[in-house]
Amino acid sequence: MAQGRGSAGRATIRDVASRAGVSVATVSRILSGAYTAPPATHDRVMQAVQDLDYVVNANARSLNTTSGLIAMVVNDITSPFFMNVASGVEEQAVADGRVCLVCSTQGVPERELSVIELMRQRGAEAIILVGGMAETEEHLAQLTAAAEGLERAGSRLVLCARPWKGGAKAPVDVVECDMESGAFAATSHLLSAGHTRVAHLAGPHEFSVAGQRLEGYERALRAHGVKPDPALVAESDMTRESGYEAACRLLTDTDATAIFCASDMSAAGAIAAARDLGRSVPDELSVVGFDDIPLAEDLYPRLTTVHVPQQELGRSATRLALHRRPMDPPSRRVVLGSHVVVRQSVAPPARLNTLGKVDS
Amino acid sequence: MAQGRGSAGRATIRDVASRAGVSVATVSRILSGAYTAPPATHDRVMQAVQDLDYVVNANARSLNTTSGLIAMVVNDITSPFFMNVASGVEEQAVADGRVCLVCSTQGVPERELSVIELMRQRGAEAIILVGGMAETEEHLAQLTAAAEGLERAGSRLVLCARPWKGGAKAPVDVVECDMESGAFAATSHLLSAGHTRVAHLAGPHEFSVAGQRLEGYERALRAHGVKPDPALVAESDMTRESGYEAACRLLTDTDATAIFCASDMSAAGAIAAARDLGRSVPDELSVVGFDDIPLAEDLYPRLTTVHVPQQELGRSATRLALHRRPMDPPSRRVVLGSHVVVRQSVAPPARLNTLGKVDS
DNA sequence: AACGTTCACTTAACCGGTTACAGGAACTGG
DNA sequence: CCAGTTCCTGTAACCGGTTAAGTGAACGTT
Numbered sequence: 001m002a003q004g005r006g007s008a009g010r011a012t013i014r015d016v017a018s019r020a021g022v023s024v025a026t027v028s029r030i031l032s033g034a035y036t037a038p039p040a041t042h043d044r045v046m047q048a049v050q051d052l053d054y055v056v057n058a059n060a061r062s063l064n065t066t067s068g069l070i071a072m073v074v075n076d077i078t079s080p081f082f083m084n085v086a087s088g089v090e091e092q093a094v095a096d097g098r099v100c101l102v103c104s105t106q107g108v109p110e111r112e113l114s115v116i117e118l119m120r121q122r123g124a125e126a127i128i129l130v131g132g133m134a135e136t137e138e139h140l141a142q143l144t145a146a147a148e149g150l151e152r153a154g155s156r157l158v159l160c161a162r163p164w165k166g167g168a169k170a171p172v173d174v175v176e177c178d179m180e181s182g183a184f185a186a187t188s189h190l191l192s193a194g195h196t197r198v199a200h201l202a203g204p205h206e207f208s209v210a211g212q213r214l215e216g217y218e219r220a221l222r223a224h225g226v227k228p229d230p231a232l233v234a235e236s237d238m239t240r241e242s243g244y245e246a247a248c249r250l251l252t253d254t255d256a257t258a259i260f261c262a263s264d265m266s267a268a269g270a271i272a273a274a275r276d277l278g279r280s281v282p283d284e285l286s287v288v289g290f291d292d293i294p295l296a297e298d299l300y301p302r303l304t305t306v307h308v309p310q311q312e313l314g315r316s317a318t319r320l321a322l323h324r325r326p327m328d329p330p331s332r333r334v335v336l337g338s339h340v341v342v343r344q345s346v347a348p349p350a351r352l353n354t355l356g357k358v359d360s
Numbered sequence: 361m362a363q364g365r366g367s368a369g370r371a372t373i374r375d376v377a378s379r380a381g382v383s384v385a386t387v388s389r390i391l392s393g394a395y396t397a398p399p400a401t402h403d404r405v406m407q408a409v410q411d412l413d414y415v416v417n418a419n420a421r422s423l424n425t426t427s428g429l430i431a432m433v434v435n436d437i438t439s440p441f442f443m444n445v446a447s448g449v450e451e452q453a454v455a456d457g458r459v460c461l462v463c464s465t466q467g468v469p470e471r472e473l474s475v476i477e478l479m480r481q482r483g484a485e486a487i488i489l490v491g492g493m494a495e496t497e498e499h500l501a502q503l504t505a506a507a508e509g510l511e512r513a514g515s516r517l518v519l520c521a522r523p524w525k526g527g528a529k530a531p532v533d534v535v536e537c538d539m540e541s542g543a544f545a546a547t548s549h550l551l552s553a554g555h556t557r558v559a560h561l562a563g564p565h566e567f568s569v570a571g572q573r574l575e576g577y578e579r580a581l582r583a584h585g586v587k588p589d590p591a592l593v594a595e596s597d598m599t600r601e602s603g604y605e606a607a608c609r610l611l612t613d614t615d616a617t618a619i620f621c622a623s624d625m626s627a628a629g630a631i632a633a634a635r636d637l638g639r640s641v642p643d644e645l646s647v648v649g650f651d652d653i654p655l656a657e658d659l660y661p662r663l664t665t666v667h668v669p670q671q672e673l674g675r676s677a678t679r680l681a682l683h684r685r686p687m688d689p690p691s692r693r694v695v696l697g698s699h700v701v702v703r704q705s706v707a708p709p710a711r712l713n714t715l716g717k718v719d720s
Numbered sequence: 721a722a723c724g725t726t727c728a729c730t731t732a733a734c735c736g737g738t739t740a741c742a743g744g745a746a747c748t749g750g
Numbered sequence: 751c752c753a754g755t756t757c758c759t760g761t762a763a764c765c766g767g768t769t770a771a772g773t774g775a776a777c778g779t780t
Contacts, residue, residue: 009512010512010513012735012736013737013738014736022760023759023761024736024760025738025760025761025762026758026760028737029739029759034738035757037758038758041758041759053512055477055480055481056481056737057423057483057736058419058481058482058483059418059423059427059483059735060735060738060765062765063420063736063764064737064738064765065737067419076447077437077450078443078447080438080440083438083443084438087436087438090437090464090466091466099478100464101462102437102462102463103459104447104450106450106454118459121417121418122419145413149370152370153369153370240654240658268658298628298655298658298659299658299660300635300660372766372767373767374766374767382730383729383731384730384766388768388769394769397728398727398728401728401729416766417767418767419765419766419767420735420765420767421766421767422735423735423736423766423767423768424734424735424767424768425767425768723778723780725776725777725779726778728773728774729772730772731771732769732772733771734768734770735766735768738763738764738765739762739764740762740764741760741762741763742760742762743758744757744759745757745758745759746756746757747755747757748754748755749752749753749754750751750753750754
């Protein structure tokens, strides 16, 4: 039970010192483990701490020492993809003895900067931006400024699962996944199964990651001698709902026999749309997703998708931020690979005909 | 660009003051918006801030002022249910002008206490524990102690989506959902459809929320004149995988025609198990879930489940922590309702027979 | 001209820790 | 017995902000 000082406010190190009959320096040293005091003193101090229910004030402490704080900025703490990446960041951070905090921008791009500012004020050792968003020139300029400021204070800004779109060399460390080749592989998978009318359920065109996936898709088409048809590309915002709507348009307005979706979420929407329109998957429509979030296993049919190493993206980001030697270049970039994992949502278009059904 | 002081470390308020030719007090007041200085002074200070790339040190600042910090502690930042609740907490917190941080225990119960300690050290205004875990007596005692300490410092500890299992009256605010009656309704729904052999895919028995669901299930059975059969209750840990395994046992060892699952995740496992064993859902097996996470819409068939108002649980928790008047009782408790949302995973067992199939 | 206000700021004492420096006791060796 | 270490501890100056109290100039009043 707390006693001694009036029960208002919290006990300070001086309260502890005077109760234990020692100086504040001694208390500070004992509590921070800076040295081993003789048992008698040690016990007396610990007893006082207990009696007063003393808790160090970490804010005051970090005026003199480093905070040991890693901050993550996420757009949407509800997104499985981002949070899987985040769990990788955290795993590595606590393995390196740091405290790891997540803060959300709630989908508002401007809040990204203010959250960064906030963690910078708090003395974060590293700030890791998880996931992407539509970035204006100005936004990127401010990001660069923030990175410089952090740099000067000995901290790092790292982009994770988000490419740098600011032209030239990125002023920060970047960990990303090679999505262009992932998209290439996914589209090739569909083409190899015999599809020629392969649609793409794209992400928002302002999203850099969406652009990469679109490029991989088009490159695969060309590589297989198929002419890209703009009518087969529909845009959605990567959510289930907008995926559903875009897929409906694709299914009613075009003769697509397969859809490559920019995310597993929108693939879930596409599968639901197919079902509601009476097209069975994969017999009458093949679907491929992107990301390989846990949901992919739960869809019916189980979703063939491009696996993105989410946890590993996160871990790499933390390593980049923390494991730094003086001779390292000012900004580094690591690109992880992706590969398609085959499940049950793809079948040859041929089956359509053997079943005696007509397409279009 | 930063100039003036050597580029090491970061600029302090004194650097700004001397560059602008005013005292630190003036800078502090202008920056914290405490008063409106004449334009000339104001501009000079702002210019100095810009030139030096000055960022306040929030740690130093919060030595004198309150931190305005709300901390959430979550077991698994990858869990859709918890993160939906968390997004509610956050939404309300930023609406109330606070900064909101999420910290994970990574599933380790002991880390819950150290994370609480950590945020307490940091002067958090409120700490919100999202979701439950198996709690020992000792753990609860330490939680109580932490709550008292926070109380004394003018902060609050709130349990969200997690009942207090410490006997007697909870020493903290609690927001929970009436899961017993949700489970009652879900089971009743199955019984009303004509099922008499209703199994329960329970959560771990140490989990308080799992206990509530089991009780509701049994009460519904008795209310419909069905004798609870222990053989029909299988335990899993609420994940998809363990749900799959437990459901397999249920399907091969018993004559259950319906399963009420303790979570949507384990329901996903149950549906997969049924599919792999050749039992079609809902025609040959009805399934009901619990939570109503987004996944429920994506399963096939779309999952009938008990809707838990996740965001609202979170919002209430924040309100409880922040909107407090002096005359309020030391600890409050709010219980939200739940209701079953009917989708496509339940059908009468009768169909089994009309299709000419035999059960067991 | 004398006086009370208001305005625009400065001085200096905090907030709650850490830590460089210094002092005294105990121990060691000569 | 004394100098040299070593060990333990205290004093006080920091860290980087906020803020109560105070100062001096300008202004309006009578």
